[in-house]
Amino acid sequence: MLRFILRRLIYGIITLWVLITLTFILMHNLPGDPFANSQKLSPEAKATLMKTYGLDQPIWVQYGSYLKKIATFDFGVSFNYPTRSVNDVLKQTFPTSAELGMYAIIIAVIIGLTLGIVAALNHNKGWDYVAMLTAIIGVSAPAFVIGPLLSYFIGVKLGWLPPALWKSPEYKILPTITLAFGTLATMARMMRTSMLDVVSQDYVKTAKSKGLSRFAVVVKHTIRNAMLPIITILGVALVNITTGAFVVEQIFAVPGMGKFFVQSISTNDYTMIMGMTIFYAALLIVAIMVTDVMYGVVDPRIRLAKGGK
């Protein structure tokens, strides 16, 4: 078990290092000048700026000092707003994004799993079609389509909920639904397939023939086992929700990290993009690692197959 966790940990660290290096290389080959936005710089002023940011050093020295800074969680200051450090921006925007993401994943898991379970128990009946329809809409209409539509119809036309911004709880409903929808649909679909798969297993038949109540068979034997594959897609779900937040925060003007990230991209804010990319990636790599280990803990077969050697 310890071996398995250690193996995952080492992979996580290597992946993170590859990502940091890749980000560094790519950012240094970016077209466009970081000081292009502040025009009319004299060559001397530019040279001084280059010096303060260490851009006059050979690339290996820059890389080395960059790695050192990252290791101490120092992402530097924004290129465009020298008074703003990347860490400050992360501190300001991350809680909002984390809140939105948390709501979305909770909604997606609870409603998605319930829908999947109900669908499987009523296979080929009304509820099954509702779940399947939700799943199909979920994959066909991504956040950047469903978000504006919800904002327009429910927010603007019907006026039931505020169409944008992030203030009191009623402002948070539409962004959360938008962000959760795709994942909710995937969860419902996976859970349904998994449930149908488990229902035909021998141990369920055994449980039934032992005379257990329907409740016990469904809850203890079917749902418990059908949940296993869901854990594997939790990592993917988290990735989707994080990247989905880029557009959802944009559409609903939520002052989160995603909105800031997209803004930094359009203004060529090197340090900001690098810092945020690495933060995002570290978050996601850790999340995937944790779900992987969790799956190994819950299902011994995986542990033996993947890390047993």
Added chain:
Amino acid sequence: MQTVTQDKFKPVVKTGNNERVVRQSLSYWADAWRRLKKNKLAMFGLIVLAALTILALIGPFLQPYDYQTQDYAARNFAPSGSHWFGTDDLGRDQWVRVWWGVRISLFIGIIAAVLDFTIGVLYGGISAYFGGRVDDIMQRIIEIIYGLPFMIIVILLMMVMGPGIFSIIIALAATGWVGMARLVRGQMLSLKEQEYVLAARTLGASSWRIILRHLVPNALGIIIINVTFTVPGAIFAESFLSFIGLGIKPPMASLGSLVSDGVAVMRNFPWRLLCPSIVFSLIMLSFNLLGDGLRDALDPRLRK
């Protein structure tokens, strides 16, 4: 007690016809097509997709406008007889722009599928065929790439290469093949151990015959299923990038950038949001329905 006499029996005359199999034997593909035809949702997807493809090809020619000419006398028109989907704030015809967007979406989808297929099958095939050390190293590389968040890598690549169709294709190709390579390798490894491969080998079949007649056809179904889900994935990625301003650059239209422009003006000109959104959802819907249908038709495990 009844006696059984000789005359109760009569010899069966061999007519030469009674060995004939009455029902025509179906090949794998014929059977898959038969199953697909029976699947109403998949056929619906196929028909919608065909209609969208035809409209993407001829749509821009049905109106006397092009995607970039600005007409300040015709700004923000609502859908009407002369502008079927209305016009945008620069007086460009939305109908033409939407179908240009569909062209781009379909083009990206097809190219991504071809690249995915080629790189993935080659990488996975080589990894499974050579095995041992080569396989080990190739798998470690895959495991690391697999852990990288796909969209963030694509965004980084797009920033370096700048907006445009070509950059999107490169970015998608650089990141999209990993799933396919894993799938192909896994399939090849498990198929190699199947009894029918052993049987073929025992009968003296050559390696080539085994690969071409047994391994490839048996893996092809699952590969095709994967490709049909790659296409909507790539289409989504392009629109996502265009939506956040990294994809197709103006004046060329992409469904993602059209939706993004539509969001900004939806209060006053809702059709600018609705038209591209509906068309985009139809593309995704038809590919997903078709993909689901193909999976049911091609996956031998689901056969009864």
